[in-house]
Amino acid sequence: MKILITGANGQVGQALVNKLQGNAELLAVTREQLDITNEAKVQTQVQAFLPDVIINAAAYTAVDKAEQEQELAHQINAAGPEFLAKAAESINAALLHISTDYVFAGDKQGSYSELDKTNPQGAYGASKLAGEKAVAACCQKHIILRTAWVFHENGANFVKTMLRLGKERDSLGIVGDQFGGPTYAGDIAEALIQIAQHITSGQPTSYGIYHFAGMPHVSWFEFASAIFDAAVKHQVIDKKPQLNAISTAEFPTPAKRPANSKLNCEKIQREFGITPSNWRNALERIEDY
Template sequence: MKVLITGCNGQVGSCLTERLIAEAEVLALDSKRLDITDREAVFSIVSEFKPNYIINAAAYTAVDRAEQEIELSYAVNRNGPLNLAQVAKEIGAVLLHISTDYVFDGDGGNPYKESDKTGPKSVYGQSKLAGERAIAEACPKYLILRTAWVFGEHGTNFVKTMLRVAESRDELSIVGDQFGGPTYAGDVAGALITMIQHVEQGKDTKWGVYHFSGMPYASWFGFASAIFTAAEQQQVLAKIPTLSSIPTSAYPTPAKRPANSRLDCFKIEKQFGIKPSDWLTALNNIQAYK
């Protein structure tokens, strides 16, 4: 089995590379070794390696900056996946791609199913949705994994930010009216690998979009509270800041965040036997995120 991973230094890409290296022939590439927006480079490298599976963990994820860097956001989040989808079709490979809860407007009252209407409010979300559509049109064998609120040992994320600011702040105000499912990056990698194994074993695979995120659902305030509870129990921080919950309106950002980022993960469990990310357990080793 040959697997090509893009964005190999990111939160999920790092986990994928670490786990797959023992069971497959892996070509792990960061943006310096492969710019997915460069169609000629994509076709050259992928055609030479001839992977059975391509996992696209590369993305433009600067949500607020995307409101100004629109062209770059679309280049990485739409054009890049399109290039990978086209070459995957050409060589007969399966393309696995990571997408986001931001493809929804976040106004709904229930967890979002894959079949629910999309309506991104930010450039980031719009570019990611454009990438999904480009893949679906260009590649017959694709698995798109929408996830949310990802954190892990690598890269930058909410857990790392909370632990860092706690060292210099006695009080923190955290948004309490946005809800989602915190998701451990290692579990996202695990879900993608399980999907590959499912295909590799010749089991019936329904191509398309799947949701995968953590349970239980929480607000950013609730997520922060859990982080500091774990940090206190594991004696990772000398002191724990006092938290206060604030509305989104009190913390304006250039890009609009979905108020409801909860994803319904029933479909992926039914098809692949993949259960939601147990993010609370992932905080048991909170020292790893410092």
């Protein structure tokens, strides 16, 4: 199995490299090594390596900054995936592309399925949706994996922010009216590897869009509470700070966040036997953060 990974220094990218080293013929590139917004360089790299599968873990993820940097977000999240898709198609490779819950408005009751109407509310979500459409249009053998609330030992994320603030403050206000499924990046990597193995083994594959996120669904407030419970249990912090649930309106941000980021993961379980990420298990390794 020959795999090209872009965005190798991101949360999912690092997790993929850790799991695949020694288990596949691997070319993992950072943005410095391969700028996916440069179509000629993408084509040259893909033609030189000739991967069976390309996993695009490169993304512009600064949700608030995207409101001011819309062109940059579009280049990385839409144009880059389009160039990768065209390159993959040219050598009959499969493209596995990571997307986001932000393609939805977040105003639905219940969880979002792959068939639900997209309606991004900000520049980041719009750029990711444009990337999805480009991938689907340019590469027949594509898997678009939508995920949410990603965290890992490496990189900046909510878990690390909470641990830092928990050491600095006695009380914290955490948003309690946004709901989703925290997703461990190592589990996203595992899901992508399982799909890649399925494809390269020659089994019939249902290409298209899939949801993969964590269970159970919780609010940011509930997630923070679980983080601090694990941190105290594993002696990462001395005591749990006082947590106060606040509303989205009390914590304004430049970009609108979806109130509902719950992703229905039944399709990926049905097609590939992949179960949702167990984020509580991932918190048992909290001393590594």
